[in-house]
Structures are given as C-alpha cells and as structure tokens.
Amino acid sequence: MEYMNTAPAEEPRWLTDEEQRTWRAYMHAATLLEDHLDRQLQRDAGMPHVYYGLLVQLAEAPRRRLRMTELAMNAKITRSRLSHAIARLEKNGWVRREDCPSDKRGQFAVLTDAGQETLGKAAPGHVAAVRQAMFDRLTPEQQKALGDAMLIIAEGLQPKEAGADLPWLR
Template identity: 65%
Template structure:
C-alpha cells in the first residue's frame, strides 16, 4: 500500500474540511430561510427539474444519494408540508413515485434565490473564472471515477 504524500494528505484534509463546512453552511442557510435541511431541498429541486416533476422513489434516493429509509422519512415530512405526494407506480405495484406538488414547486422557486446566493458566496465569489473551470473539471473527474466513465449515475456529467 502506498500512503498519501504530505501534499496529498494536506489536499485531502483541506477537501474534507471544505466539504463539511460547505454542507453545514448550506444546511443552516436552508433551515433559516426555508425551514428545511439541505437534503430536503435537494429532493424538491431534483423533482422540479424532472419531466412531470416526478420520479420513482428508488431512483430519487439514488440520485440524491440517500438511503431508501431516509428518503421515506423525508418524503413523509415533505408530504406533511404539502410539497410532495406519493403515487403508486403503474408498472410496479410495489413501487412508488414521488411527485412534486404545485406548492412544492412554489417552495423551490421561493427558496432558490437565497440558496444560489449562499452557494455563490461560499464558492464562486471566492474563485476566479479559471479556478471555477478547474473546480468543475476536478469534480467531474472524481465523479466519473466513482460512478464509471459513462456517467449513468451522474446526469450532469452527460
């Protein structure tokens, strides 16, 4: 086994610290401004960008990278707010489809500007255009390595 070099170790630790801090920053912003954690916003925004604003629950869990049980809990909460509803899957009796309601779509539209501002302030306002391009390239390379070169699990790579 080859250990990380001192430079690799420093880069790895900086990457971890930045990702932890970013997730915490976005979670706090969304809790404060929209009354929901970041993962709930990710579910709503993902559905807002899909045809029919709906997706099979298993696919949604995979897309947002959460367990099915965590997704079920989140969907129950989002249903309680009137932002989502579950429907039976017509092609599979055991399957369910998560559907973004009009109220849920309105919540995404209402929440998006503050979220974009938080992302911009935390990342893009601090980077040059060249660094932004490098960040995108590095993130794509890492994602491709984790999901395979065809990017089937990563729709934004296609």
C-alpha cells in the same frame, strides 16, 4: 491448507505532505460548506440541504414526478434515507406519493404546488449562498478544474459494473 493465506500487508502508501494538505483542504471546505448550506436552508426554508435538492430534482422532472429509486440515484442517497425524507416532505405538504400504474411495487414522489411555491421562495437565497461560498471566490479556470476533478471522483464512486455498492441499490 498449509498456511493461512494472509494478505501481503505491505506498508500502506501514506499521504505525502502535499496530499495531506489537499485532503484536509477538501475535508474542511466540504464540512464547512455543508454546514453553511444546511443552516441557511433550515433557517430560510425549514429544511436541510438534501431535502431541498430533492425538491429541485422533482421540479425539473417531467410532470414534476420521479420514481423513488430514480430520485435516490439523482440525489446519490439510499432509498431508505429517501423514504424517510419523502415522509417528512409529505407531512409538510410539499410532496405527495402516487402509485405507479405499470409496476405495483413502484411509487412516484410528486412535487405539489405548495412544494413548488416553497422552492421558488427558497431558491434565490440558496443560489446566493452557493455563489458567495464558491463561485464568487474562484476564477472560471478554478471552477472548471474543480468541476473536472469532482466529476472524476463522482464517476469513480459509481462504477458501471454489476454488483457495485451504489447507495440507491443498497
């Protein structure tokens, strides 16, 4: 090799002032909102927001059960994180594990009656918090625009290509 194949090292395209404002508004809202919901659910239901989301997924699934990887994918988290989370929810008696008959490596996370119960009691307060923080403050048009934008971002971060760095395959 004659010389190092260094990258071009162009001046990075910094954010414009307008973009800065957008980005900071986004980060501030996202940080505050997650903190707000975590706190509300920790207080009223004894679990963080992510864990609540897991129970919701299970409640909606047929036979109230989901394979670990599928659940991780629905929640957009890693399997490792899910393993720890399910262990905790199992201790609470809200979820139970079951072996998969068709694949001995597989595990189902199953929502228990106690879990269903807890979910039912937590849900109203949670919806109220989400409404108050987001939907009650935005017009339908703003909601639509927000949803559209976030959907595009979400899809961009989980490309279909093989070899993509998806949390639940990590």
